[in-house]
Amino acid sequence: MENKTEIGKVIKNKLDNLDKSPSDFVWSKIEKDLNNKRRKRILFWLIPSILTVIILSSLLYINSDFHKENIDPKTPSQKNASNSTNSKNETLPANLQKKGSDEITTVKKTKTVKLVKQSTKFVTSTNEYEEYEVVKKYKVIIKKEQITSKPIKTTAKDPNTINAKKPIVAYKKGNSKNGIAKKIAKSSFTKPKKTQKKEINKISKTTIVGNKTPKNVILEKTIAEKDTITYNNFKKDLPTSIIIAEPKMDSVAKKDSTDLKKKTTPKREYKERKYTPQTAEIEPEFTISVFYGPALFGSLNSKSMISPRMDDLSKSHPITSHYGVYVKTMFDKIGFRGGFSKINLKTSTRLNQNLIPDYTNINLKTEINVKETFGESNQVDLVQNLSYYELPLEFNYAIKKDESKIGIEAFTGFSFLILDKNKLYLKSENVSQQNIGEAKNLSGANFSYNLGLGLSYKLTERIALDINPLFKYYLSTFNKNEEAKPYSISLQSGVSYKF
Amino acid sequence: MLSLKYCPNEAEAEDNLHDSFIEIFTNIKNYKGNGSFEGWIKRITINKAIMRYKQSYLLTAIKDDFSQDDTVNESEIDFSLDTILSFVQELPHQYRLVFNLYELDDYTHKEIATMLSISESTSKSNLHRAKQILKSKIKSKNTFYYSKQKNGE
Numbered sequence: 001m002e003n004k005t006e007i008g009k010v011i012k013n014k015l016d017n018l019d020k021s022p023s024d025f026v027w028s029k030i031e032k033d034l035n036n037k038r039r040k041r042i043l044f045w046l047i048p049s050i051l052t053v054i055i056l057s058s059l060l061y062i063n064s065d066f067h068k069e070n071i072d073p074k075t076p077s078q079k080n081a082s083n084s085t086n087s088k089n090e091t092l093p094a095n096l097q098k099k100g101s102d103e104i105t106t107v108k109k110t111k112t113v114k115l116v117k118q119s120t121k122f123v124t125s126t127n128e129y130e131e132y133e134v135v136k137k138y139k140v141i142i143k144k145e146q147i148t149s150k151p152i153k154t155t156a157k158d159p160n161t162i163n164a165k166k167p168i169v170a171y172k173k174g175n176s177k178n179g180i181a182k183k184i185a186k187s188s189f190t191k192p193k194k195t196q197k198k199e200i201n202k203i204s205k206t207t208i209v210g211n212k213t214p215k216n217v218i219l220e221k222t223i224a225e226k227d228t229i230t231y232n233n234f235k236k237d238l239p240t241s242i243i244i245a246e247p248k249m250d251s252v253a254k255k256d257s258t259d260l261k262k263k264t265t266p267k268r269e270y271k272e273r274k275y276t277p278q279t280a281e282i283e284p285e286f287t288i289s290v291f292y293g294p295a296l297f298g299s300l301n302s303k304s305m306i307s308p309r310m311d312d313l314s315k316s317h318p319i320t321s322h323y324g325v326y327v328k329t330m331f332d333k334i335g336f337r338g339g340f341s342k343i344n345l346k347t348s349t350r351l352n353q354n355l356i357p358d359y360t361n362i363n364l365k366t367e368i369n370v371k372e373t374f375g376e377s378n379q380v381d382l383v384q385n386l387s388y389y390e391l392p393l394e395f396n397y398a399i400k401k402d403e404s405k406i407g408i409e410a411f412t413g414f415s416f417l418i419l420d421k422n423k424l425y426l427k428s429e430n431v432s433q434q435n436i437g438e439a440k441n442l443s444g445a446n447f448s449y450n451l452g453l454g455l456s457y458k459l460t461e462r463i464a465l466d467i468n469p470l471f472k473y474y475l476s477t478f479n480k481n482e483e484a485k486p487y488s489i490s491l492q493s494g495v496s497y498k499f
Numbered sequence: 500m501l502s503l504k505y506c507p508n509e510a511e512a513e514d515n516l517h518d519s520f521i522e523i524f525t526n527i528k529n530y531k532g533n534g535s536f537e538g539w540i541k542r543i544t545i546n547k548a549i550m551r552y553k554q555s556y557l558l559t560a561i562k563d564d565f566s567q568d569d570t571v572n573e574s575e576i577d578f579s580l581d582t583i584l585s586f587v588q589e590l591p592h593q594y595r596l597v598f599n600l601y602e603l604d605d606y607t608h609k610e611i612a613t614m615l616s617i618s619e620s621t622s623k624s625n626l627h628r629a630k631q632i633l634k635s636k637i638k639s640k641n642t643f644y645y646s647k648q649k650n651g652e
Contacts, residue, residue: 006570007630007637008602014583015603019500021537031536034527127605 037283047329048336051393055416062445062476110143285335287328289466291494295322297345297386300473300485304349306384306424306439307358308483313349318383320344322470322490324390333398337411342420343472344387345488351380351426361441361480362424370426370436377428384439387421394450407464409454415472417446443479448472448488456496468492501541504599505548507588515551519544545604546614552592553615578640586636593617594629601626 117137124131296317304310324341355370356362374380394413401407422438452470459465474486502512502519522543530539587595596615600606601622606614608622615622 007633008598008626011583011587011633012603014580015504015587018580018584027535027537031532034530034536035532038532128610 047327047338048393051336051338051391054391055393055414058416058445059447062443106147108145108147110145112139112141112143114139114141285328285330286499287326287330287496288499289326289328289494289496290324291326291341291466291468291492292321292323293468293491293493294319295343295345295488295490296320297347297486297488299347300487301483303482303484305347305477305482305484305486306349306361306382306441307356309357310349310351310382311483313351316348316350316381318346318348320346322488322492326392326496328396328496330396330398333401335396335398337392337394337396337413339392341390341392342387343390343417343488343490344385344421346383346385349382349384351382355380356382361439362437363440364437365435373431373434374426374428377430380426380428383425383427383433385421385423385425386419386442388417388446389420390448391416392450394452396454405458407454407456407458409456410452411454411468412449412451415448415450417448417474419444419446441478441480441482443476446477447475449475452492462498464496464498466492466494466496501544502548503584504587504603505545505596506551507592507595511551515544515548518551519547522547541604545600549596549614552596578637582640586633589636590629590632594625594632597622597625598629598633 115136116139117135119135121133121135122130123133296319298315298317299305302311302315304313304315320343322341322343324339326337326339326341328337329335355374392413392415394411396409396411399408399410401409419442422442424436424438426434426436450470450472452468454466454468456464456466468491470490470492472488472490474488477486478484502515503509506512506515519540523540526543530536587598590598593615597611600611600614601608608619608626611617611622612619617625
C-alpha cells in the first residue's frame, strides 16, 4: 500500500504538532495595549499644541486690536489694501507686459491649491500583500489680475471692465469612471484677448470657457494623481536593518550535504556580541504639580511703572505670592509644560514731600484727597499692587534625569497673562493702607518670557518635591510706550505626581 | 519553536530568540498595526535567523536536475517529532532556510530569493537538495531501525 506524499508536506504536518502558540486572546490583548500606548503618544502632543494655539490666537487678537488703535485715520486706503490680501493664497510673481507705446500691464497671479477628492480602491490581496489604488484630485485656481498702469478715465463706463469684475469660473472636465480623474490635456477658449492668450497658453492642461474681454480670469486646473501604494501587511513595519542587500550569487553549501552521519550537537560557544546601546522604548511621562512660592516684582532699569517723574525715587520690592497648577509631559529628556496660575506683584515707591508728582497714569478715586491725608507724614509709600491670571507654555529640557533622587531641568517659554487686580495704595507711618485708585497705563492682557530651573527630589517613584526658580520678563505690560522694563522672580515650590 | 526550526541546534535557537526579542522591543514603536502583531514578531524572528546564517557560508552554485522523486511514504516517517526536527536542523544552513521558508512558512521562491539575496532558481535548487537530504536521512534511519528489528535487538 503505497501512500506517497510530498516530503515537505509530511514534515510540515508533523512539525505543526510542535507549535504551541498563545491563544488569540493574548494576541488581541497585546495589540489593544499597543494601541493604548499609541493614544498616549498623541496626547503628549495634544496638550502643548492646544496651549500654543490658544496663546498664538490671543497674541494675534491683541496685536490686531493694538494695530487698529495705532492706524492713522488719514490713511484709509492703506488699510483697505492690507485687508484685501488673502494670506492663504500663494501670490505668484507678477508679469509685466508692455501694451502699446505707453501702457504697462501688470498681470498678478494668485494660486490656490485644494485637495478635492481622495479615493482608495482595493485592487488585489494575497497572503502577504494588499494592493490599493489611491487617487488624489487637486483643484488649482490661478486668479489673474491685470493692472494697467496708465490711468483710464472711462474705467467705470467701459463695459469690458464691468464684465471683468465677475470672475469667470472655468469648466472642468473630469472622468469619474474607475474613480480616476483624467488629466485634462486640451485647452479651449473663445476669443481671449491677445495679451491674455499668451498667458493662458503657458498653462497647459486647462480648459477655459472664455469671455470676450475678461480682465480677471479664474482658471481651474485639475490634476489627477494616480498612486499605487502597496500595503504590505507587516513587512513595512520591520526595521530596515534586518534585510541587507547582498550581491546575487548562485549557491550551494560547501559542506557535503550528503553526509548523513549523525553529528553531535556542537558545544555552545560564547560569542560576545556587541549591541549598539539602545534606549528603552520611550514613553511619555505625565506629571501634574501644584506649587506655591514667593515672588518679587520690579523694573530692570529701575524706572517707575507709574510715572517717569518717579524714576529717581527709591523703590522697594515687597514679597508677594505665585501659585498654580502645572501639567507636564516629558518625552525622555524633552517635554512641555502648561498650566494655570495666579501671580501677585507689588512694588513700593518712597515718595518725597511733593507726594505724587504726576497723575497722568493714575485713575484717582474722586473722594480721595492725598495731600490732606498724607501731607504731614514723613514716610509715604506709593504701592502698586497687580495680579495676573497666567497661562504658561514652556519647553522643558532635563539636564539631569537618571535613577538618582535628584533631577534638574531647565525650562523656557511664554505666558499669556490676564490682568486681574490693578490697585494703587498709599501708606505712611500713620495710615496703614489707603486705596487711591488704579493705574491707567496697564494693558488688560500681557505676555511674559519665562526662564527657569526645575529642581526636584524624588520621594517615591511617583511623588516628588519641586523647587523652581523662575525669571519672567513682561513684554506688553503697558498700553503706552513706557520706559520701565518689568520683570519678576519667583520661587515655585510644590509637589508633583507622575502618572 | 520557530527559532528551533531555523537554527541548527537549541543553543543557537536560544541566541536567535534572544536577539529577536531585543529587536522587537527596540522597534516596537515602529509597529504600525498593519497586519497582526504575531506575524510581525514571527517575521522578525525569521529575519534574524536569515541574518545569522545567510552570511555564514560562501555558497557555490550547482545545476541540479529536479527529476528525482521528492515524495516519501508516510509510513516511513513514523519517527518522534524530535527526530524529524533534528533532520531539519542538520540540513546545511541555506538548505534549511529555504526549506523552512518554502515548506513550513509558505513563502514563495521569489520572496525567498529576495530575502536570501539569491536567484529564484537557486532557491528551487536548494529546496530540492534539502528534500533529497531529508529523504535520504529518513531512508537511512528506517534501514537502521529495521536492521535493528531484524537482528532482534
